[in-house]
Structures are given as C-alpha cells and as structure tokens.
Amino acid sequence: MTDQPNEVNPPRAESLMPGDERNAPSPMPGGMVGLMPDKPQKSYSQGQLVRRRFFRHKGAMVALVVLVFITLLAFTSIGIGPIPGWWGKNYTSTGSAIDGGRPTLGWFTIGEHPFGQDTVGRDFFARTMRGTQISLIIAFVVGIGSTIIGTVVGSIAGYFRGIIEAILMRLTDLLIIIPLLVLAAVISARAGGSGIWALALVLAAVTWTSLARLVRGEVLSLREREFVSAARAIGTHPARILFRHILPNTIGVIIVSTTFSISAAILLESSLSFLGFGVRPPDVSLGLLISEYQNAFTVRPWLFWFPGMFILAIALCVSFIGDGLRDAFDPRQNRKGD
Amino acid sequence: MALFGKRSKTHAAADTEPADLAAPVLSFSGLDVKFGTEFGTVHAVKGIDIEVRPGEVLALVGESGSGKSVTSMTALGLLPGNARISGDITVAGKKVRELSPTALRRMRGNDVAMVFQEPMTALNPVLTVGTQLTEALELHGVAYGRDAEKRAAELLTMVGIPDAERRLKQYPHEYSGGQRQRVVIAMAISCSPKVIIADEPTTALDVTVQAEILDLLRSLKTELNTGILLITHNMGVVADMADRVAVMYKGDLVETGPASEVLTRPTHEYTKRLLAAVPHLGARDSAPPESIRESAAPAVRVDNLVIEYQRVGKAPFRAVDDVSISVNKGEIVGLVGESGSGKSTIARCALGLIPAKSGTIEILGTDLLSLRGKELKGVRRRMGVVFQDPASSLNPRLPIGDCIAEPLDVHKVGDARSRQARVMELLDAVELPRSVFNRYPHELSGGQRQRVSIARALTLDPELLVADEPTSALDVSVQASVLEMFTTLQREYQFACLFVSHDLAVIDMLADRVVVLQNGEIVEQGERTQVLQHPTKEYTRRLLAAAPVPDPAEQRARREARYELMKELGEKSHELNIA
Numbered sequence: 001m002t003d004q005p006n007e008v009n010p011p012r013a014e015s016l017m018p019g020d021e022r023n024a025p026s027p028m029p030g031g032m033v034g035l036m037p038d039k040p041q042k043s044y045s046q047g048q049l050v051r052r053r054f055f056r057h058k059g060a061m062v063a064l065v066v067l068v069f070i071t072l073l074a075f076t077s078i079g080i081g082p083i084p085g086w087w088g089k090n091y092t093s094t095g096s097a098i099d100g101g102r103p104t105l106g107w108f109t110i111g112e113h114p115f116g117q118d119t120v121g122r123d124f125f126a127r128t129m130r131g132t133q134i135s136l137i138i139a140f141v142v143g144i145g146s147t148i149i150g151t152v153v154g155s156i157a158g159y160f161r162g163i164i165e166a167i168l169m170r171l172t173d174l175l176i177i178i179p180l181l182v183l184a185a186v187i188s189a190r191a192g193g194s195g196i197w198a199l200a201l202v203l204a205a206v207t208w209t210s211l212a213r214l215v216r217g218e219v220l221s222l223r224e225r226e227f228v229s230a231a232r233a234i235g236t237h238p239a240r241i242l243f244r245h246i247l248p249n250t251i252g253v254i255i256v257s258t259t260f261s262i263s264a265a266i267l268l269e270s271s272l273s274f275l276g277f278g279v280r281p282p283d284v285s286l287g288l289l290i291s292e293y294q295n296a297f298t299v300r301p302w303l304f305w306f307p308g309m310f311i312l313a314i315a316l317c318v319s320f321i322g323d324g325l326r327d328a329f330d331p332r333q334n335r336k337g338d
Numbered sequence: 339m340a341l342f343g344k345r346s347k348t349h350a351a352a353d354t355e356p357a358d359l360a361a362p363v364l365s366f367s368g369l370d371v372k373f374g375t376e377f378g379t380v381h382a383v384k385g386i387d388i389e390v391r392p393g394e395v396l397a398l399v400g401e402s403g404s405g406k407s408v409t410s411m412t413a414l415g416l417l418p419g420n421a422r423i424s425g426d427i428t429v430a431g432k433k434v435r436e437l438s439p440t441a442l443r444r445m446r447g448n449d450v451a452m453v454f455q456e457p458m459t460a461l462n463p464v465l466t467v468g469t470q471l472t473e474a475l476e477l478h479g480v481a482y483g484r485d486a487e488k489r490a491a492e493l494l495t496m497v498g499i500p501d502a503e504r505r506l507k508q509y510p511h512e513y514s515g516g517q518r519q520r521v522v523i524a525m526a527i528s529c530s531p532k533v534i535i536a537d538e539p540t541t542a543l544d545v546t547v548q549a550e551i552l553d554l555l556r557s558l559k560t561e562l563n564t565g566i567l568l569i570t571h572n573m574g575v576v577a578d579m580a581d582r583v584a585v586m587y588k589g590d591l592v593e594t595g596p597a598s599e600v601l602t603r604p605t606h607e608y609t610k611r612l613l614a615a616v617p618h619l620g621a622r623d624s625a626p627p628e629s630i631r632e633s634a635a636p637a638v639r640v641d642n643l644v645i646e647y648q649r650v651g652k653a654p655f656r657a658v659d660d661v662s663i664s665v666n667k668g669e670i671v672g673l674v675g676e677s678g679s680g681k682s683t684i685a686r687c688a689l690g691l692i693p694a695k696s697g698t699i700e701i702l703g704t705d706l707l708s709l710r711g712k713e714l715k716g717v718r719r720r721m722g723v724v725f726q727d728p729a730s731s732l733n734p735r736l737p738i739g740d741c742i743a744e745p746l747d748v749h750k751v752g753d754a755r756s757r758q759a760r761v762m763e764l765l766d767a768v769e770l771p772r773s774v775f776n777r778y779p780h781e782l783s784g785g786q787r788q789r790v791s792i793a794r795a796l797t798l799d800p801e802l803l804v805a806d807e808p809t810s811a812l813d814v815s816v817q818a819s820v821l822e823m824f825t826t827l828q829r830e831y832q833f834a835c836l837f838v839s840h841d842l843a844v845i846d847m848l849a850d851r852v853v854v855l856q857n858g859e860i861v862e863q864g865e866r867t868q869v870l871q872h873p874t875k876e877y878t879r880r881l882l883a884a885a886p887v888p889d890p891a892e893q894r895a896r897r898e899a900r901y902e903l904m905k906e907l908g909e910k911s912h913e914l915n916i917a
Contacts, residue, residue, distance in 0.1 A: 226731035230794070233689040233804075234745045235718035248735040 060324020574886025
C-alpha cells in the first residue's frame with residue numbers, strides 16, 4: 001500500500017490556475033494526495049463532486065424545493081386521471097360566481113375559491129392546477145424527448161463524421177432556419193386534437209436542434225482524446241465507444257441543455273396556446289388560461305396573474321436548477337474566491 | 339539600435355564587476371502563497387528567499403506542483419483571486435505588492451517581462467507579428483507609429499529572424515515553432531526590461547531548436563545585462579544556461595547555489611534524487627544486447643509505408659514517405675525524431691487508427707491494412723497501446739479498475755471474478771496500491787495515471803506494445819521510475835515494442851534498435867550503440883549534439899563541440915544579433 005518512494009505526489013497548486021486544461025475535467029488538489037498512505041482521504045467520483053457542488057448552490061437548491069412543491073401541489077390537489085385529489089372542486093364544472101369571482105385567498109385564510117372564479121363560475125384554483133399539470137407534463141416530455149433526439153443526432157454526426165454528419169447536420173440546419181413557432185404551430189395544428197402527449201412530442205421534434213449542435217461539438221473534441229484512440233486501438237465497437245466512453249463525458253452539456261429546454265418548452269407551449277395552436281379547450285394549460293382571459297385583465301386581473309405567476313415560477317426554477325447544474329459540472333468551479 | 343547600443347555600453351562596466359556586487363533586479367523574501375480551494379487551503383509556496391542579479395541566470399528547478407511557476411507569477415502580480423500572498427517581492431527596486439494596478443501594468447514589460455512555454459498560445463493568432471510587437475512598444479511609450487515599426491523590425495533582426503520587414507506583416511502561424519519563440523523573446527526585450535522570467539521557454543520545442551533558443555537567451559544576459567529567472571524541469575537546460583540554481587520541492591526551497599556546485603555535488607537528498615533520475619545519454623553500457631534476436635520472426639513489419647493527410651483545396655500532405663521498419667519479437671525499437679518527423683503517425687498507423695496511402699503493415703504475421711471487422715479485432719487483441727498524455731488517455735468517468743478491465747470486457751475474456759483478479763495482478767505489476775481500484779483518474783498523479791495506462795495495455799498479455807511518447811508528459815523522477823518499471827515488465831512479459839520518443843536519452847535507456855526519422859523519411863536505423871554512439875548521418879549528429887546533459891562542465895564542452903559542428907556545416911550563430 002505504499003507509494004513509490006521517488007514518485008512524489010504533491011498537491012497541484014498549478015492546476016488551480018485558470019486555463020490549465022491538462023488537469024481538466026477536475027483539478028482536485030485535495031484528492032491528489034488521496035493515495036498517500038498516512039493520509040487517508042475520502043475518494044470522490046466525478047458524480048459525487050458534481051452532487052456536492054450542486055447541493056452547495058443556494059439558488060438551485062431553493063429552486064429545486066419550490067419546483068418540487070409546485071409539482072406536488074399540482075398533482076395532489078385535483079388528482080390525476082381517475083385518482084381524486086384533496087381539493088374538492090374540479091376544473092370543468094361551472095357554478096355561480098360569488099362576489100364577482102374575486103379570489104378568497106387572504107393572508108391567513110384560503111376560503112372557498114382561493115384563486116377566484118372565472119366568468120362562468122369555474123373554480124380558478126382547480127383550473128390553474130390543471131394548467132400547471134399539463135404545462136409540467138409538456139415541459140418534461142419535451143425536455144427529455146428533445147434531449148434524446150438531440151443527443152443521438154449530435155453524437156452520431158460528431159463521431160462518424162463524413163456523409164452521415166453532412167446529412168444529419170444539414171437536416172438540423174434546415175430545422176433551425178424555419179422559425180420555431182411557425183413550425184410548431186403548423187405541425188401541432190395538424191396533430192391537433194390528439195391530446196397533450198402528441199403536442200409534447202411535436203414540440204420535442206422541433207426543439208432538439210441546438211442540443212444536437214452542442215453535443216456534436218463536444219463529441220468532435222472528445223473523439224480526438226487519447227482515451228478514445230486507446231479504446232479504438234483495443235478493438236472496441238463504435239457503439240460501445242460512443243455510449244461508454246464519449247457520452248458520459250458530455251453529460252454536463254446534456255443535462256444543462258435539458259433544463260434550459262424544459263423552461264423553453266413551457267414558454268413555447270404558452271405561446272402556442274396563446275396563439276390557439278396548443279392545448280385545446282376544455283383542457284387547459286397555463287398559456288391557454290392566459291390567452292383565454294386576456295380581455296378580462298382590466299376587470300378580473302387575477303385570471304391573468306395566477307397562471308402568469310405559475311409560468312414564471314416554473315420557468316425560473318428550472319433555469320436556476322440549470323444554472324446550478326452548469327456550475328456543478330464546470331471543473332473550474334473548484335476554487336472558492338476568497 | 340541606438341537604445342540597445344547605449345544600454346550595453348553603460349553596462350559594459352557592470353559586466354566586469356562580479357555579479358554579486360550588483361543590486362538584485364528581482365528578489366523574493368519570505369514569499370508565501372496559499373490558495374483557498376473547495377477542499378481546504380493549498381500551501382503552494384512556503385516562505386522562500388530568492389534573488390536574481392543583473393546579467394545572471396537563476397534557474398528555478400522542481401517538479402510540477404513544486405510551486406516554481408506560482409513563485410514567478412507573483413513577480414508579475416498575475417495570480418488568480420483565490421491566492422493569499424505574504425512576504426516581499428521586489429522588482430527593480432519596486433515592491434510589487436504595494437503597486438497600484440496602473441503602476442503594476444507599467445512595471446510589466448518595462449521592468450519585468452515574461453517568456454512563456456507555448457509560443458503559439460502566447461501570440462495572438464489573429465494579429466500580425468508586427469502589430470503585436472509595435473503594440474508593446476507603443477503601450478510603454480518606447481516608440482510610436484513609423485518609429486515603432488522600425489524598432490520592431492530591428493528587434494526581429496536582433497533575435498535572428500531574417501527579412502524582418504516582410505515578416506512583420508505575417509501572422510504567427512506563418513512562423514515555425516522556434517521562430518515564434520524568438521518573436522516572444524523579441525517582445526520580451528522590446529522595452530529593455532531589467533529581468534526576464536522564462537517559464538519553461540524550450541519545453542515545447544524540439545531539441546535542436548531548444549539549443550538555438552538557449553543560445554539566444556544566453557546572449558541576452560551578456561549583451562543586455564538582463565537578469566533571467568529561468569523556470570525549468572530539464573536539468574540539461576539548467577547545466578547549459580544557469581549561473582545559479584534554486585531547487586524547489588513542495589513549495590520549499592531545498593537548495594541554492596552556483597550551478598557547478600548544485601549539479602555536480604548536490605547536498606540535499608531531493609536534488610540528488612532528481613539528478614539521479616535524469617536519463618543520461620550514453621549512460622547505458624555499450625555492450626551489444628545479450629541475446630541477438632535476429633532469428634525471431636518479426637512482430638511488426640512495415641514495408642514502404644506512405645501516409646498522406648488529405649487537405650481541402652491543397653495537395654495532400656505526405657506525413658510519412660516510403661518507410662520500412664521491422665520489430666522482432668521481444669525487441670524494443672525506438673522511433674526517434676523531432677516534431678513533424680512522422681514518428682507518431684507511423685505508430686498510429688500501426689495501430690490501425692489512420693489509413694495508409696500505400697505500403698504494407700504486417701502485424702504478427704497478418705496484413706493489418708486489409709483486415710476488417712472481426713479479424714481486425716482479433717489482431718488488436720494481441721496489441722497494447724500507451725499514449726503520451728496521462729491526463730487524456732484515461733476516461734475520466736471510469737474508475738481505474740473498470741478502465742484496466744476494459745480490454746477484457748471488450749474481448750469478452752473471463753468473468754467478473756477473474757477479471758478483477760487480473761486487474762489486481764496488473765496493479766501489483768505496475769507497482770500501484772490495490773486500493774486505486776475504486777479511484778478515479780483525476781485523483782491520481784500523472785505518473786500514477788501513466789502506470790494505469792501501461793497496466794491497461796498489458797491486460798491481454800499483448801505480443802506487441804505501441805508506446806507513443808509514454809513519458810514525455812511526466813516529471814523526470816517520475817519518468818525514471820516509469821521507465822524502470824517498463825524495462826522490468828518488458829523483460830518479464832517479453833513483448834515486442836515500438837517505442838516512440840523525441841528524447842534520445844530515453845531511447846538510449848530502453849531500445850535495442852533505433853530508427854531516426856526526419857520529415858517523414860528514415861535518416862538512419864540500426865543497433866542502438868551504433869546509431870547513438872557512431873552516427874553516420876549529419877541529422878543524427880546534430881540531434882545528438884543538441885541534447886543537453888546535466889553537468890555544466892560537460893555541457894560546456896558539448897556546446898563548444900556543437901559550435902564546431904555548426905561551423906563545419908556552415909550554420910550561423912543564434913546569438914543576439916546587434917548591428
């Protein structure tokens with residue numbers, strides 16, 4: 001268990017200098033002495049390091065808590081599918097608007113209709129919750145779907161180069177030059193009526209382009225690294241090289257991009273619903289709620305504010321989490337600026 | 339030239355004085371640097387005292403992580419924000435830590451200048467060399483406009499770049515590596531600083547170019563009376579250049595003294611170890627290898643190999659031209675040459691990583707270039723590879739154990755238990771503790787990572803090992819232990835080895851036969867003793883003459899011999915060219 005006597009293993013102060021790429025992705029001065037026999041030190045894997053840094057990012061942690069809270073609230077309050085929730089009203093049944101449908105939410109009271117009622121007396125809390133559910137589902141399906149498509153396209157183009165790359169990247173360019181909103185509107189108008197899952201998949205099919213380019217760039221640089229050459233030299237199958245050696249090293253880029261595409265999807269769905277191409281009534285989404293009641297803004301501002309605040313909260317939370325993840329995956333985040 | 343002419347005249351008197359009477363131009367006293375990091379504080383420099391006098395070269399020697407670069411950066415006030423510095427740093431009578439940002443900026447360039455390791459990154463690729471040189475002159479108010487351009491041309495001529503006026507309009511990529519370093523030196527001396535900090539100025543250069551740049555640097559101190567703080571890990575460079583040596587180890591100054599003292603009679607244990615680790619050309623006994631393996635079948639036979647790189651819009655670049663090499667079983671063949679000689683290209687082609695234009699590569703009796711799919715995988719099973727950069731040759735996301743077991747997994751050899759046993763066996767063989775099994779590459783030092791690379795290469799008991807500069811990214815002492823281990827393993831496993839290196843001394847230590855390459859062609863090949871001790875070709879002689887040895891007296895003699903050779907070959911001097 002002893003180290004080579006003539007192989008000194010000092011903490012690498014030089015690796016702390018910004019711009020030192022040789023010790024990337026993780027210049028870890030503490031870990032460098034991890035093998036000294038008299039100094040047992042905890043061994044951190046890359047994943048553990050990332051987790052450690054992420055949990056220290058206050059903004060991201062607050063955002064994570066808020067997002068989990070919103071998700072739980074949305075899904076438990078009015079229930080999902082056949083499972084009933086704890087909130088007694090649903091988002092479709094109409095009734096008489098009490099007190100002009102004003103919100104009953106006070107500082108310490110919830111009241112009958114905390115978010116108020118709409119013009120036909122539907123409980124607006126239930127509607128907002130339903131909208132949040134739909135928006136969250138769309139956001140995560142789009143986030144995950146576009147990540148999968150983007151990663152596959154980008155990594156295949158980057159690894160195999162040549163004609164495959166030319167075809168895939170020109171396809172990507174083609175999608176990029178068509179305005180996203182127009183493309184999404186046209187396709188979802190065609191697929192309209194087949195529910196939110198179809199809509200989410202359509203959105204995923206048009207939003208993967210930026211990730212594909214990012215991943216391709218990463219793979220292009222990683223495939224020239226010596227560990228990839230070493231893997232090829234021992235006869236490793238390309239698929240194995242791609243999935244075991246290259247993609248795990250692009251995980252930072254992928255995760256960060258996913259979080260941003262999630263918040264972009266919420267906004268995109270809102271825009272589409274606002275324009276009338278997204279979720280169709282009687283179902284609701286946050287964007288649809290806003291567009292439905294845009295004329296009521298002057299007389300019943302709560303019909304705008306509540307869904308608006310939820311869109312804002314979800315998008316902000318996801319962005320903050322993305323920010324925290326980006327910082328956590330960036331090896332230069334290793335130093336404390338004191 | 340007026341300015342420099344004057345300077346060297348005024349200092350003519352100072353030159354005759356003993357150096358220790360002049361006031362130091364750069365001094366550190368009680369310098370202490372700490373870095374705050376996520377994992378606590380790293381104590382990089384632990385209270386050291388160093389002085390550099392005018393016209394003197396002080397070599398700061400140590401391994402990576404010893405704090406030598408950090409020390410030099412404090413003189414320029416260029417440390418990152420998480421550094422905590424205490425102690426005094428004086429440059430030309432000014433206390434660096436008390437200077438305002440403006441004064442600090444004025445000091446950089448005027449009083450102290452820097453020559454960086456990598457000349458390509460030290461120069462801005464989108465600006466012409468002329469613009470970059472005049473910028474420095476104009477910023478410091480030395481000359482403006484036309485005058486600045488004239489001065490820039492003079493500076494280029496001084497550092498030995500001919501046709502200066504035309505070359506000022508060129509971009510850095512149009513210069514060769516050595517010329518780029520000359521430009522960096524020209525920029526450094528443009529404002530006639532009193533001290534120059536040269537941080538590994540020749541590490542990125544070929545050995546013959548290194549000798550030229552050292553000639554140039556050496557003339558700076560005599561002609562301009564500049565003090566030079568030379569940071570290096572190459573003991574040969576120290577012997578060639580330094581008046582005094584300071585040895586750093588883990589942030590401490592362990593030994594200082596005149597170069598002739600420290601290098602020949604080191605007192606500190608660490609210095610002794612460092613010097614003992616330096617591979618010495620001609621140190622291995624000159625007896626022919628104990629077993630002549632000529633009867634053995636060749637493990638590799640390369641015949642008339644031509645490799646070309648396709649270039650868009652240009653004729654293809656011929657990297658390797660008509661090369662024939664053979665490596666017998668159980669034999670180490672050293673491929674040596676400068677950068678661009680095609681040695682790594684040959685190695686990569688022998689691994690089947692890049693295609694050949696023409697010629698054949700026969701590996702273990704089968705033609706590698708005609709193989710596809712399964713058969714190619716079968717041949718690759720019998721080969722191992724070790725690459726140069728230990729930081730890049732291991733997948734950062736795989737624990738060491740998985741990494742070494744990867745070839746077993748790829749070729750479906752054994753089960754989980756037998757694989758683990760094999761990994762443990764290999765870890766023992768490369769002298770790593772078994773506990774690294776669960777560690778990640780970033781937790782290991784460079785030398786340890788290279789041991790892991792070697793273990794991975796040996797996993798499948800290869801009959802052939804291709805090693806592409808396996809020790810050139812390592813510190814000398816680490817290099818020594820890795821090479822020693824490599825020799826032991828080769829004796830034990832009896833694999834044939836194609837060993838690529840630019841370092842003649844390393845090749846001398848390991849190889850049975852040597853192939854010298856230049857510009858993609860073979861210059862000379864034969865038995866090690868014959869090629870390295872009685873070279874017949876001019877290029878080999880130049881290579882051998884340019885390699886510095888870590889003994890000042892011997893190095894001086896070698897330098898004289900090199901000047902003789904240069905004269906014989908009609909080459910001009912590389913010293914500062916003051917008209």
